[in-house]
Every structure is written in structure tokens, then in C-alpha cells.
Amino acid sequence: MYTTILLCYDGSREGRLALREGAKLAQITGAAVYLLAVVEKASGSMMALAADAEALRRQQADFEAILEEGRQRLTAMGLAPVVRLEFGDPVATITRIAGEVGADLVIAGHHRDGFWSHWLRRSITGGLGDSLDCSLLLAQKVVEDSELFPKK
Template identity: 70%
Template structure:
């Protein structure tokens, strides 16, 4: 069913749910896994916040720690993920990596938004649905350890 699954991971609660659900699908299907974190870089925000090279390096270190955590979790589940960090717009970066790697499925966590937030800005999930050439899973299911660490 799936040969390659792209797991988008940011270390949040929603990201952890996506990681677990995507990992379980990879276990069931025998798919390869690409673990991706996207560091959103917006020139306007960087200038407004006075971000310098040191701050960007600190942000990179934070994402490396997040990816290390994700890699450890996936390894404990018997998977051997390829790990990637991309910079820029999340939709563009995820779409690029999915296309480049030939992913059959992209798994992202669902960050709930209030009415006004959703009205004011388009969701990443909606934009991904329009830009991806493969399936998209908005993970919300709680996958228990008993499912993840049993023989597949």
C-alpha cells in the first residue's frame, strides 16, 4: 500500500500523535520512513525580531534535538528513518521533500485552530492537500504502546 511515508515532526503533542500513527502504518505496510522537521523562516519575522546568525543556530539546535527524539522513538519501534531538516515555508518544504523522495503518504499532526484563526489564515493541511501529489493523513488517533511494540 505505502512504500515511503514522510512523517512531519515538530515535537509537539500533535506531532507526537502523527509520529506514532505514521510509525504504526509503516510497521504494518513495511514502508520506509522519512522523518522531517521544517524550520519556518520568514524574512519579515526575522527582521522584526532582530534574529541573527546565533539565534538561527540556536533554533537549528532545538530542531536537531526534536529530530533526535523522533529518531529514537522510531528506532525503538523497529524502524530506520532517514532524517531531514528543511528551512522555509512548511507547505513548500514538505511538498518538495515528498516529491524528491517519492513519498506515497505524508503524515502531519492536526493543530486545532479557533474560528478566527482559521478564517484569517489558510491551514497548512488545506494547502498541503492542494499541493501534494500523494496522500495526506492528518493524524489524530492515539496509538497505544501495545500497538507499536508488538510483532507486526
């Protein structure tokens, strides 16, 4: 069914749902798992470049910690994820990485937005649906521990 799953993880509640649902699918299918976080580079003026660089370094450290948490969770579930931290536009980066690793499924958490926040910012998952050459799962299901850690 699936041989390579790319899990998009940002440490949010929705990201954790995606991680757990992706882990369950990987357990069932025996798929290889890639765990990806994308640090979005904000565009700014030339005067803000130094501040952006410092903010980017802080974001990188935060995302490295988030990825380590995700790696530990997946390892505890019996998986051996390949972990990647990338920088850039989330849609373009996730699409590129999915192609590089040969993903046949990308799993992302779905952030529910109100009308105004949805209108003001673009939908990453909508962009992924338009750009990916593989299946996309927007995880919303709560996967219980009993499903991930079967009793022996």
C-alpha cells in the same frame, strides 16, 4: 499499499500523534520512513536580519533535538528513519521533499485552531492537501504502546 512514508514532525502533541500513527502504518506496510522537520523562515525587514539569523540558529538547534527525539522513538519501534531538517515555507518544503523521496503518503499532525487563530494564519495541512501529489493523512488517532510494541 505504502512504500515510502514522509512523517512531518515538530515535537508537539499533534506531531507525536502523527509520529506514532505513521510508525504503526510503516510497521504494517514495511514502508521506508523519512522523518522531516521544517524550520519556517520568517520574513522581516533588513534591520531584523541579524536578529532573525540568531533566532534561526536557536530554532535549528531546537529542531535538531526534536528530530533526534523522533529518530530515537522510531528506532525503538523497529524502524530505520532517514532524518531531514529543512528550512523554508512548510507547504512548499514538505511538497518538494515528498517528491524527492517518492513518498506515497505524507503524515502530519492536525493542530486544532479556534476561529480567530484559524482566520489569522494559513492552514499548512490545507495547503498540503492542495499541493501534494500523494496521499495526506492528518493524524489524530491515539496509538497505544501496546499497538507499537507487541509482546513477544
